[in-house]
Amino acid sequence: MAGHTKSGAEPGAYLYDLVAGKVGEYRGQAGPYAMLRPVGGGREWQADPEKVRPATPAERLSAGVRAANERAGKAYDLSRPPVPVPHCVECGELAAARAAARARFDWSAETDANVLLRRHLRAGHPE
Structure with missing residues (x-):
């Protein structure tokens, strides 16, 4: 066979x-x-x-x-959180949302903020 x-x-x-x-x-x-x-x-x-x-x-x-x-x-390097671009308002807001979620131990919201930040980085700050 x-x-x-x-x-x-x-x-x-x-x-x-x-x-x-x-x-x-x-x-x-x-x-x-x-x-x-x-x-x-x-x-x-x-x-x-x-x-x-x-x-x-x-x-x-x-x-x-x-x-x-x-x-x-x-x-994406999913082993590390995305890094916001300095002086970008939207990056700063998403990073603040991530920090607030982390502070209240809301891992789902932290992940959501990371996903949104990655999307924003890809669309707003292409390499």
Whole structure:
């Protein structure tokens, strides 16, 4: 069966690689190996066909969320809050709203302020 794993997976199926501990999209066989590609794209890796199994719905969802977060992280450094531009009134207002939310331990409002500040920075202060 060219292009199928011993488990019968067809190209495009999501498999969990027990050795690597991650989900990949099955691309085909290369010699004795199953070729898997990271969910969301990236460099393929070789997996032992005896050590892969169909990914569970939860594993597929988790891999998809991870891929989406990685794509978003390339657009913004989400590990740090956005920095307001000095002397910009709107930046100052959003930074003040963020500080007030943080002071009252309202993490949702703090996140909202960060999102709005990032949007404003992208629209009002392009690099």
